[in-house]
Amino acid sequence: MSAVIPGTSLAIHPERFPDPVDDLPTDGTQKALLAGGCFWCVEAVYLNLDGVLAVTSGYAGGHAARANYEAVCTGTTGHAEVVEIEYDSQVISYGQLLKVLFSVAHDPTQKDRQGNDRGTQYRSAIFYQSPEEKAVAEAYIRQLDNAGAFTAPIVTTLEPLETFYRGEDYHQNFANHNPNQGYIVHVARPKVEKLIHAFPDLLKGDTQ
Template identity: 80%
Template sequence: MNPVIPGTTLAIHPERFPDAVTDLPAASTRHAVLAGGCFWCVEAVYLNLEGVVAVTSGYAGGAPSTANYEAVCTGTTGHAEVVDIEYDSNVISYGELLKVFFSVAHDPTQKDRQGNDRGTQYRSAIFFQSDEEKAVAEAYIQQLEAIGAFTAPIVTTLEPLEQFYPGEAYHQDFARRNPQQGYIRAIAMPKVEKLIHAFPDKLKGDA
């Protein structure tokens, strides 16, 4: 199994990534909060998945008083740009969301950055809401490390979710509303195309 480009840490064969051996049981609607760089891009990926009810871009990890874009961009608030994914766990599982997170949505080997976006607000993080979620995430990271899924160590942090703060209205559904914006064309759309190619069976009918 060689799901990476030699000399890089980016997955080129996400369809080869393993399913999570440990997963949460199906229980109707759940929420997952993930940080993988710019929330526009992560949101754009997850909105295409069957079973995902809604995706909200926002902030987690810091204080309520600094949960706004201007403050978070300073990189000093403790917040990360995150997405809150509301999903029907009878259709798509937490483990499947993590599979997409690690294989398509971002590069989990870049510490406090994604590409040219640098700062702790762009860190790779899973904000768990229960011990069960934490255990599933830990087990999946161990799976990926065991098979050498990346040529560098996974640096994704597991952080307890104290509070999710929805982002400003203009950040929501940004990629769909601004498909010709330069950043979206260069960063978000290649991830969406990768998702479509790798996981066609997981897409919504209109994706």
């Protein structure tokens, strides 16, 4: 079993996480929709991965009329804060994106929260776009459970993607535009540092 940080179920050694046994076939440029708490943090992690072409913060799981930051923050709209990841599947696979989600980007054992961020808008979720994506995600969650990767149950939901709503412009690439903002310093940056330490082979060449 992986060691965990006291008081949480986050793994200290994400590099020990298993690679997905099941994965999607290589098929050019694809998109993945993932939720793991505040989209600023999740976006900051994925922008550093080789093969990731673009990351867009936004909302999924609710309706268009209330797909805006003020409404979603109430936790009553059904939306989750998500990132849409456009990636080259010849460089990085869907399964590898999931591995980073579970091991670095967030704590999948916290229901409807990430740390002090509480509400269904911060839920751990994978918004699948095909039966094949759903099957890969289900298989990897079983794999992590069997490996004892966490000391608490994984609560990540698998939800069919209906529509992705792009977030407001000021949310895009937020960590890079606001490196000294308190949330970025204390929450996002440590996750990026954890990624750099755990998975140097997955990083873009210019990642420090």
